[in-house]
Amino acid sequence: MALPTPGEEREFRAFMTGLRRRNPHETEFHQAVAEVVESVLPWYLQHDNLRQSQILERVTEPDRIISFRVTWETDSGEIRANRAWRVQFNHALGPYKGGLRFHPSVNQSILKFLGFEQIFKNSLTGLPMGGAKGGANFNPKGKSDREVMRFCQSLMTELHRHIGEDTDVPAGDIGVGGREISYLFGQYMRLENRWSGVLTGKGLSFGGSAVRKEATGWGCVYFCEEMLRQLGDSLEGKRVSVSGSGNVALYAAQKLMEHRSKVVTLSDSRGFLHFPDGLKEEHWEQIRSAKEEKRAPLSSLSDLGNYYPEAKPWAVPCDIAMPCATQNELDVKDAQKLLENKVFAVCEGANMPVTHEAASLFHEKGILHAPGKASNAGGVAVSGLEQSQNAMRLSWSRGEVDQRLRGIMSEIHARCLSDGTTGEGPVNYIKGANLAGFKKVAEAMLAYGAV
Ligand code: NDP
Ligand code: 2IT
Secondary structure, eight states, X not given: OOOSSHHHHHHHHHHHHHHHHHSTTOHHHHHHHHHHHHHHHHHHHTOHHHHXXXXXXXXXXXXXXXXXXXXXXXTTSOEEEEEEEEEEXXXXXXXXXXXXXXXXXXXXXXXXXXXHHHHHHHHHHTSSOOEEEEEEXXXXXXXXXXXXXXXXXXXXXXXXXXXXXXXXXXXXXXTBOHHXXXXXXXXXXXXXXXXXXXXXXXXXXXXXXXXXXXXXXXXXXXXXXXXXXXXXXXXXXXXXXXEOOSHHHHHHHHHHHHTTOEEEEEEETXXXXXXXXXXXXXXXXXXXXXXXXXXXXXXXXXXXXXXXXXXXXXXXXXXXXEEOSOTTOBOHHHHHXXXXXXXXXXXXXXXXXXXXXXXXXXXXXXXXXXXXXXXXXXXXXXXXHHHHHHHHTOOOOHHHHHHHHHHHHHHHHHHHHHHHOOSSSSOOHHHHHHHHHHHHHHHHHHHHOOO
16 A cells, blocks of 8 residues: 655655654554554645644644553452553544443554544544543453452542543443443443543443444444445345454444344454354344343354354455454455455444454455444443533434434545545545545644644
């Protein structure tokens, strides 16, 4: 994906060299920045005012990073300490907004890449939200509810000073779902002695929005539907390989079945399940309750399909790949297998699930490739709607929120088309999403002057 002119290529290399020097060892962050800069640089270089204001240098530097220790006690009375962060990346468009991730792999590079992506994703939704991300290197697997509660309370005891409904509004991500948001919210209220919409993804009985749980997966399918409609096609009868079996993957699979697509795989960190005839609706509920409620591995559901331990799902023939697990889960070898099997579209439910080399190969082969910042924006969009409902002290019905979600995904798709249609070849969704998301942020930053 070289830049169109040698001059632009030189600028790109010089910028990335500086960024790597300023942020050593942060490989995920470098990868996310390179993808955005590659897309926006030709436009950026045509605007001297942006350059003079150093918009690119400023937007790649977080406003601030809060880093802190979280001390907590296990059920058997042992003391544990974890590391946690909140990366408040950019609030040009609204209060900081983005999820919290609990996973042993969490580090500053991963949270910076996620916070950076979130700026442009949130911009694409058209809602007033800045970009942030946070989390901890805490592993919720194998912990009791009480241990998770004590961890969440300890984390919030520090985090509460830095967030607020008009400052920074965290939500869920990997390892953070309804249970964790409830514990975090309870502790925030205890510390602040007031109710506010400071977190999204709350329970329906205490200020949560209808459809928030389903929103990322459903939104991803709505986006994919728009991509196919553009080609005069539909999801009906398409074989879709989904990875992951968490919040995003489960509800993507549910909506795909509603569209009469064949969901041929689901996976988790230990292996994948192959459904040669497509996932059956009655089995979906079994998988949901096993993963969402019992937190069981997919290997315990091997009677529902063919289970492959220690393997990724990408060698299974499919028409559409929908990676919904984690970053860089689909590499160039996986891309080659998908291409051999004639995949024609990749629609990202996860954040940056495709490696740079794999994305370049898809581009070269003319595969339609929707980046997460466009196709998984439904989750944060409904979070934005949760904030609106909280501010108005009312709640909309499932139908109303779903309708708005569909509308937002369709508008994001239109924004990608308008900046990603090149006149030749298929729509470049990556360029379209990056450029459309970036332009608004750059304009706002320029208007604010040197802040
Ligand atoms: P969950 O924790 O609910 O599920 C994560 C899923 O991915 C699980 O199946 C998990 O397997 C698997 N997984 C996690 N890490 C790895 C790994 N290193 N290798 C292989 N599999 C892995 O998270 P979500 O569904 O919420 O998030 C999934 C992706 O979607 C992430 O990239 C997240 O950033 C993104 N996203 C989430 C949104 C949301 O609203 N939740 C919104 C937009 C994007 P196991 O069960 O074995 O751990
Ligand atoms: O990556 C994401 O967009 C999320 N984890 C959701 C963020 C949010 O604030 O709802």
